[in-house]
Amino acid sequence: MMRGTPRTFVGSVVLDLAGPVDPATAAQVRAELERHPRIRACELDAASGTLVVTARAAADRNDVVAVLERLGCPVRG
Amino acid sequence: MRAVLRGREREQAELRALTDRALDGQGAALLLRGQPGVGKTALVDSVVDSAGETLTVLRTRGVESEAPLPFAALHRLLRPVLSHLDGVPAPQAEALRTAFGETGDGVPDRHLVYLATLNLLSEVSADRPVLAVADDAHWLDDASAAALLFTARRLEGEPVALLFAVRDDETGAFDVRDLPVLELTGVDGQAADALIADRSGTPVAAQVRAELRAATGGNPLGLLELTGALNAEQLAGRERLPERLPLTAGVEQAFLERYRRLPDETRTLLLVAAADDTGRTATVLRAAEALGAGIGDLDRAERSELVRVDDDAVTLRHPLVRSAIYGAATTSARHRVHRALADALAGTPQEDRRAWHLAAAAEGPDEEVVTALVQAAERAQARGGHEAAAAAWHRAAELTLDPAARAERLHHAAVSSWSAGRALETDRIVRAALVDADDPVLRVELLVLQGQVEWNTGSLDDGYRIVCRAAAAAAAYDVERARVLAVLASALASFGARAGDAPDPATITPAPTAADGPEQVVAAALIEGFTAVSRDDWSTAARALRRAWDTPLGPGAPPLLRSNLAIATLHLGDDERAIDLHDLQLQQARDAGAITMIEHALTRGAVFRIATGAWSEATTAAQEALLLDRNLGLDELVTFPLAELALVAALRGEGRAPQVFEELEAALAERPPRGAITGIVSGLTHWAAARQPDVPPATALHHLEQIDLPVARWLSALDRVETAVRADRRDLAEAWLAELHAFAEGTDMAWAWAVVHHGRAVLGDDVEHNLLRALEWHERSPRRPARARTQLALGEHLRRTRRRTDARPPLRAALDAFEELGATSWAERARQELRASGETARRGDRLVPTGLTAQESQIAGLVRQGLSNKDVAARLYISPRTVDFHLRNVFSKLEITSRTELAALPDESLST
Incomplete structure (x- = not known):
């Protein structure tokens, strides 16, 4: 789909970050x-760059990706 | 648009050269690469205009939003010439029709679609050379991209030019590492x-x-x-x-400013056109009308020069118009236009597009949308569009509220993703599924898939650990499934996998009872046998594996059991059984068009052919496997057949052996083997290294010491013992002989006893007696090279002890055998010994290299078997025209003019 196509999800998504993440980031x-009203939890394995995001209510994956990109953690794939 | 072509004379000349080569029958592919707006499409238009007189021009374009629609772009390219499909082999033509959704029987292997693409272009070019163009190739759907790249790499000898235009800031899955590139930069x-x-x-x-x-x-x-x-x-x-502003943003901004000056309704229509991927005016208008726009807005949009309207098509002026307009829209506006487009497509054959628009419009879980996506996934799967199927299943899961159903759909997505060869993505989806999966059955299947990804692409030990856990988890609810998984785990252990914290496969399930059927008996025997192999307990291994082989299986037995029965033959060196089982596997794989299984059976079967001295057959099999790997882009597998080819060349003492070995080393450096083949590839490689010409004994010994896998140690046992003695490491020779002796005692394999006795003779222990005992054992073994080496050793011993007459019969037998094998260096040694014994040895017919390439040699071999060019093409996954091209080279190099002459040539004539 086009970049930015709405991608609502429920449950958990696993995102691979492009590279390891330092502890502060x-x-x-x-x-x-976790401040996001539609996100219930997020687990980040900083060493492997794996992020599991679990939604509380339907959330848009693009919003999650945008937060990550703003913090300097682009998503792979 | 002609104005854009100012300053492009050099590039136009290069593109003309591409089409000129196609006109000469020297097809090639070219990648035209540059930033957005640099004029790629204008250049493509110019080459199409000038080629139209002399070439058949086919054209397609990648569309970003079409990524989940398998073979969509390929269908557009080939639609005008599908009438030529009758000239393409039937299974390929059928696969292509299925891929395009014209028939619904399912694509057995999507490589058939790739081959159909190549052969269809080849067929069309018989009438007139072809120029095929894929613009915006970075946005081709994955399946179309794979088919076109497959074709691009096989155009040698075809009057076909294939031109891709790509943006330099977008690569996606379009892997173009080996295509020639024409970089397009700014004009002067x-x-x-x-x-x-x-x-x-x-x-x-x-x-x-x-x-x-x-x-x-x-x-x-x-x-x-x-x-x-x-x-x-x-x-x-x-x-x-x-x-x-940065260039792209600046151009987008310029488009946006023009867009923002238009009335609201016209902007809505343009947003619909940007979100639409059909390009059909009717669809865009129907969706736009539902949102309050009308035909007048289409006219206004056209006058703004942001779109072109021709007949039934609405085309955005440039991809940057699309990205600018779509990117500037709010999420809710995007939801609305996707919903309108989905409604506009209702009741049309565009069900896959509709499903994806529904998904984009969804604001929360929605079973109607999920159902549409699941159906799209199933259609994609049937067409061989694994990536598209994975994407649709994944998206369906994201919109599924129930965790159990979500996990189930993610499992489907992971299976499809793995079928597409996307290891990282598969692993990521499996991990997401495991978060939700409560059903123990599903959890086991997810773990098995995760383990499979791991041992194939990551760590053998980690993959083993995961499969052991899956088997242990399955044992709680399905002992039969657990037992089959334990077979898999124990087989991995037999190839060196270890994990101290994993459950032991041998203890995961209880022994089968009398009530259990033959499948469970075979599974239990395989577990016992493989486990014993990993403990070097050879008598238990031999007993258990023979029990497994001797138990007849019904036709419904799990394929995993059958493949492991064949794999088990490797451990005991049961050559004849191994060749039978792998030949059967090969036949079944060929019948089913299962390409990776064909490769598997060829490479495994070749190991036993090397052992038994069927070196020509081993070479043929390894060459076919190598060509398959290369023709199909299975790069991770090439080291196995290359190691086999390097070993045969070294054993034969061929002059080109170092060159073949260098090729192997380069492949190993570029892509080291992973998973279960690591041990055997490493073993064959070290053995081949030790047998290179003029290698000092210490260096050879260094290589032979690094062979870990028992099967590779047994295959090279005689060289190991001889080399250790030559390198003054008698201690090592004795230790290795003791190891083989334990194997021989445990398994009673004739070839092993023969090598034990020969080895004792090498150590100076009652030489004549041991060599004669070795020959007695050789009589019961199919390993001809080992027997000839013992005959040579006996002849040498007798000649040196001044029994020259007694020496001649074994030396003659050895010479005959080595000449038959094409083992030039050993044959020469036997010849010298015969001369020293007083016999006038005949001069051997030294092999004269013909200069055939591997592919030419392979094609010549198959033609000699009576296969037509079409059959050879189907077997090697190339086009008949490519076969013809290589065959003409063969005729020229061998100075012959017909297939009959080729068939009459002796085998050695085809050496490369």
């Missing part, structure tokens, strides 16, 4: 995403 | 000024022209759009220019 990612 | 200053003048229609101040050239780097679209966005005062240099 990891903390920022957690804090920002 | 003179051409840039001319473009500015074309667009402005009034004189432009020199410093403004300089600023525009600098801002755009000579990018033609940038020059035209940024010039068009300036007012008269700015063009004349009397007013400041707007703040400079």
Whole structure:
């Protein structure tokens, strides 16, 4: 689909970040995403760059990706 | 658009050269690469215009939103010539029709679709050479991209030119590492000024022209759009220019400004056109009308020059128009237009597109949307569009509220993704599924898939650990499934996988009872056998594996059991059984068109052919496997057949052995083997290294010491013992012999006893007696090279002990065998010994290299078997014209003129 096509999801999505994440950025990612009203939890394995985001209500994956890109953690694939 | 072609003379000449080569029957592919707006499409248009007289032109374009629609772009390319499909082999033609959704029987292997694409273009070019163009190739759907890249790499000898145009900032899944590239950069200053003048229609101040050239780097679209966005005062240099933006953003901004000046309804229509991927006026209008726009807005949009309307098609002026308009829309506006497009497509055959528009419009879980996506996934799967199927299943899961159903759909997505060869994506989807999966059955299947990804692409030990856990988890609810998974885990262990914290496969399930059927008996025997192999407990291994082989299986037995029965033969070196089972597997794989299984059976079967001295057959099999790997892009597998070819060349003492070995080393450096083949590839490689000409004993020994896998140690056992003795490491020779002795005692394999006795003779232990005992055992073994080496050793021993007459019979037998094998260096040694024994040895017919390439040799071999060019093409996954091209080279190099002459040549004539 086109970049920016709405991609609503429920449940969990696993995102692979392009490269490892330093502890300070990891903390920022957690804090920002968990502040999102539609996100219930996020687990970040900083070493492997794997992020599991679980939605509380239907959320848009693009919003999650936008937060990550703003924090300097682009998503792979 | 001609104005954009200012300053492109050099590039036009290069493109003409591409089409000229196709006209000469020397087809090739070319990648035209450059930034957005640099004029790729204009150049493509110019080559199409000039080629139209002499070539059949086929054209397609990648569309970003079409990524989930399998073979959509390929269908557009080939639709005008599908009437030629009758000339393509039936299974391929059928696969292509299925891929295009014209029939619904399912694509057995999508490589057939790739081959059909190549052969269809070849067939069309028989009437007139072909120019095939894929514009915006970075946005081709994955399945179309794979088919076109497959074709692009096989155009040698075809009157077909294939031209891809791609943006340099977008690569996607379009892997173009080995295609020639024509980089398109900005035009020079003179051409840039001319473009500015074309667009402005009034004189432009020199410093403004300089600023525009600098801002755009000579990018033609940038020059035209940024010039068009300036007012008269700015063009004349009397007013400041707007703040400079990066080129793409700047051009998009220029388009957006034009867009924002239009009425709301016209903007809505343009947003619909940007979100639409059909390009059909009727669809765009129907959706736009539902949102309050009308035909008048289409006229206004056309007048704005942001779209073109021709007949039934609405085309955005440039992809940057699409990205600018779509990117500027709010999420809710995007939801609305996708919903309108989905409604506009209701009741049309465009069900897949409709499903994806529904998904984009969804604001939360929606079973109607999920159902549409699931149906799209199933259609994609049937067409061989694994990536598209994975995407649709994944999207369906994202919109599924129930965790169990979500996990189930993610599992489907992961299976499809793995079928597409996307290891990382598969792993990511499996991990997402495991978050939701509560059903133990599903969790087991997810773990098995995760393990499979791991041992194939990551760590054998980690993959083993995961499969052991899956088997242990399955044992709680389905012992039969658990037992089959334990077979898999124990087989991995037998090839060296270890994980101290994993459950032991041997203890995961209880022994089968009398009530259990033959499948469970075979599974239990395989577990016992493989486990014993990993403990070097050879008597238990032999007993258990023979029990497994001797138990007949019904036709419904799990394929995993059958494949492991064949794999088990490797451990005991049961050559004849191994060849039978792998030949059967090969036949079944060929019948089913299962390409990776064909490769698997060829490479495994070749190991036993090397052992038994069927070296020509081993070479043929390894060459076919290598060609399949290369023709199909299975790069991760090439080291196995290459190691086999390097070993045969080294054993034969061929002059080109070092060259073949270098090729193997390069492949190993580029892509080391992973998973279960690692041990055997490493073993064969070290053995081949030790047998290179003029390798000092210490170096050879260094290589032989690094062989870990028992099967590779047994295959090279005689060389290991001989080399250790030559390198003054008798201790090592004795230890290795003791290891083989334990194997021989445990398994009673004749070839093993023969090598044990020969090895004792090498150590000086009752030489004649042991060599004679070895020959007695050889009588019961099919390993001809080992037998000939013992005959040679016996002859040498007798000659040196002055029993020259006694020496001659074994030396003659050895010479005959080595000559039959084509083992030149050993044959020469036997010949010298015979001469030393007083016999006038005949001169051997030294092999004369013909200079055939591997592919020529392979094709010649198959033609000699009576296969037609079409059959050879189907077997090697190339086109009949390519076969013909290589065959003509064969005729020329061998100085013959017919297939009959080729068939009459002796085998050695085909050596490369």
